[in-house]
Amino acid sequence: MISADNLQLTFGKGTPLENPALRGLSLKVDPGEFVTVIGSNGAGKSTLLNALSGEVMVDSGQIIVDDKDVTKLPTHRRADRVARVFQDPLAGTCEDLTIEENMSLAIKRGMRRGLGSGVKNRYRKRFRDALAELNLGLENRLGDRMGLLSGGQRQAVSLLMASLNPSSILLLDEHTAALDPRTARFVLNLTCNIVERHRKTALMVTHSMKQALDVGSRTVMLHQGQVVFDISGEEREGLEVPDLLSLFEKQRGLEVTDDSLLLG
Amino acid sequence: MLSEIALYGAFETGLIYGIVAFGVYLSFRVLHFPDLTVDGSFPLGAAVAAVMIIDGFNPWLATGMALVAGMGAGAVTALLNVRLHILNLLASILTMIALYSVNLRIMGRPNIALLSEETVLTPWYELDLAFHQVPVALFLLVSLVGLVMLWRFMQSETGLAMRATGANPRMARSQGIATGWMIVLGIALSNGLVALAGALFAQSQGAADVTMGVGVIVIGLASLIGGEAVLTPRNVFRALLACLVGAILYRLAIALALNADFVGLKTQDLNLITAVLVTLAIVLPNARHSVKSFFSRS
Numbered sequence: 001m002i003s004a005d006n007l008q009l010t011f012g013k014g015t016p017l018e019n020p021a022l023r024g025l026s027l028k029v030d031p032g033e034f035v036t037v038i039g040s041n042g043a044g045k046s047t048l049l050n051a052l053s054g055e056v057m058v059d060s061g062q063i064i065v066d067d068k069d070v071t072k073l074p075t076h077r078r079a080d081r082v083a084r085v086f087q088d089p090l091a092g093t094c095e096d097l098t099i100e101e102n103m104s105l106a107i108k109r110g111m112r113r114g115l116g117s118g119v120k121n122r123y124r125k126r127f128r129d130a131l132a133e134l135n136l137g138l139e140n141r142l143g144d145r146m147g148l149l150s151g152g153q154r155q156a157v158s159l160l161m162a163s164l165n166p167s168s169i170l171l172l173d174e175h176t177a178a179l180d181p182r183t184a185r186f187v188l189n190l191t192c193n194i195v196e197r198h199r200k201t202a203l204m205v206t207h208s209m210k211q212a213l214d215v216g217s218r219t220v221m222l223h224q225g226q227v228v229f230d231i232s233g234e235e236r237e238g239l240e241v242p243d244l245l246s247l248f249e250k251q252r253g254l255e256v257t258d259d260s261l262l263l264g
Numbered sequence: 265m266l267s268e269i270a271l272y273g274a275f276e277t278g279l280i281y282g283i284v285a286f287g288v289y290l291s292f293r294v295l296h297f298p299d300l301t302v303d304g305s306f307p308l309g310a311a312v313a314a315v316m317i318i319d320g321f322n323p324w325l326a327t328g329m330a331l332v333a334g335m336g337a338g339a340v341t342a343l344l345n346v347r348l349h350i351l352n353l354l355a356s357i358l359t360m361i362a363l364y365s366v367n368l369r370i371m372g373r374p375n376i377a378l379l380s381e382e383t384v385l386t387p388w389y390e391l392d393l394a395f396h397q398v399p400v401a402l403f404l405l406v407s408l409v410g411l412v413m414l415w416r417f418m419q420s421e422t423g424l425a426m427r428a429t430g431a432n433p434r435m436a437r438s439q440g441i442a443t444g445w446m447i448v449l450g451i452a453l454s455n456g457l458v459a460l461a462g463a464l465f466a467q468s469q470g471a472a473d474v475t476m477g478v479g480v481i482v483i484g485l486a487s488l489i490g491g492e493a494v495l496t497p498r499n500v501f502r503a504l505l506a507c508l509v510g511a512i513l514y515r516l517a518i519a520l521a522l523n524a525d526f527v528g529l530k531t532q533d534l535n536l537i538t539a540v541l542v543t544l545a546i547v548l549p550n551a552r553h554s555v556k557s558f559f560s561r562s
């Protein structure tokens with residue numbers, strides 16, 4: 001469960017470059033809901049995900065994940081509830097560590113780490129099984145350096161890593177954007193499987209309107225740091241890309257006329 | 265060629281600088297934290313050990329305390345960076361400069377002779393070994409124990425977390441790793457090792473001197489880079505082994521250069537030569553590109 005209430009965040013406060021990225025954004029996501037997030041460049045999508053994960057701190061507002069107020073907690077102290085996959089396929093893993101070392105880091109996400117062996121034998125079977133499902137042949141390459149894998153393979157492993165231990169929410173920021181179309185489709189399918197199987201509460205940012213409608217159970221559009229529309233259920237079922245586009249345009253158009261009215 | 269004594273001498277100091285190189289590997293390679301505290305923590309270790317030894321403490325206890333003191337110095341550098349957000353390089357320079365005063369305070373004078381004192385080496389002279397072989401045997405043991413312990417540590421949960429912190433801090437945080445504390449722990453450990461090396465160095469040379477730290481960081485780097493060039497470390501074990509091998513090769517090369525009269529080198533030229541060697545290792549096209557990209561970044 002995610003509850004973001006009236007989030008305000010301004011970058012460069014008090015400088016000439018002051019830039020309000022979140023302007024009173026509120027969003028409630030129920031457990032198990034898979035929400036796709038769209039919006040134009042600079043709308044605040046990444047900022048919202050960064051605020052939820054703790055990479056940036058909001059100026060005001062409240063963030064609750066699973067009945068726990070995490071507003072003031074740094075990233076590493078939210079990691080037990082929040083799993084993340086980044087847009088950059090290289091960002092979610094360490095290239096100098098082996099596949100099994102990377103996965104061992106993830107299996108301990110949000111838990112205490114001691115002096116016991118990092119990669120345990122009992123993990124290896126789990127890793128191998130999980131990797132085998134990808135059909136990429138990675139199950140036989142546990143000891144290979146992550147840097148030897150392609151971007152798509154690394155992104156697939158990042159996704160597996162996000163699902164290795166129970167986190168309540170999964171944040172995906174355009175995680176297929178840097179992949180070729182075929183790999184992107186593969187990673188997207190994998191995403192859907194994982195979200196479904198582990199019943200994750202997921203937030204997925206995408207620039208593809210089609211993806212936004214095809215995947216998940218609800219679509220939210222951000223504009224200028226606020227939620228400008230939020231559709232789910234039947235209303236969303238009948239929606240096609242052109243409808244979404246026109247909604248998109250309408251929202252932006254409204255803003256423009258609003259502004260011109262104000263200026264006029 | 266080298267005399268037998270000079271050869272053992274090169275191994276003796278090489279092994280000590282190998283321990284320094286372990287520390288430099290931790291900071292520069294694992295954590296990507298360019299740490300110059302080393303130049304202060306090496307004599308710090310020597311100072312603590314020397315003062316405790318002349319006060320009659322057990323030399324191993326003195327050496328252990330030197331390690332602890334070094335860890336403290338490293339922790340200060342890391343905290344200046346992590347808590348007060350001072351640039352890592354600058355933070356380490358500040359600690360290094362401060363340590364110069366601290367070391368003088370600890371010793372009470374610029375140098376302390378240990379020639380007639382009981383050191384960690386003393387009991388080893390009872391063994392059936394030639395005089396100049398004793399330090400080599402002991403330091404080989406210490407450095408190998410250090411290597412195995414560090415290697416095991418790097419494979420542990422915390423060790424993995426530390427490596428992730430250096431390699432990809434954002435990923436590390438998102439996996440729940442407190443990267444700030446990992447840096448404190450790693451830099452403390454690094455300087456603890458360097459201070460340990462300083463303590464052993466003072467005992468093998470028979471004196472501690474406040475100026476003995478000058479250029480130690482460059483020697484550590486030279487050993488690290490040289491070892492990497494020879495062993496191409498693909499994993500942590502080889503990387504640590506490379507530190508030892510690099511340091512020994514470095515000392516051998518220096519001993520040879522000093523030995524060859526026609527070259528006309530003197531001991532005081534060492535720092536210049538080392539700096540030139542490190543520079544060459546960094547700019548030579550076959551130098552490891554990671555090294556290159558790291559040092560040429562502004």
Ligand SMILES: Nc1ncnc2c1ncn2[C@@H]1O[C@H](COP(=O)(O)OP(=O)(O)OP(=O)(O)O)[C@@H](O)[C@H]1O
Binds near residue numbers: 011012020041047
């Ligand atoms: N670290 C930062 N410092 C200053 N400004 C920032 C920072 N991060 C984001 N911004 C600004 O905040 C606003 C929202 O950015 P954000 O990255 O959230 O947009 P986005 O919706 O993810 O866009 P895109 O589709 O391009 O990824 C932008 O105006 C951006 O320039």
Ligand SMILES: [Mg+2]
Binds near residue numbers: 045046047173
């Ligand atoms: Mg973005």
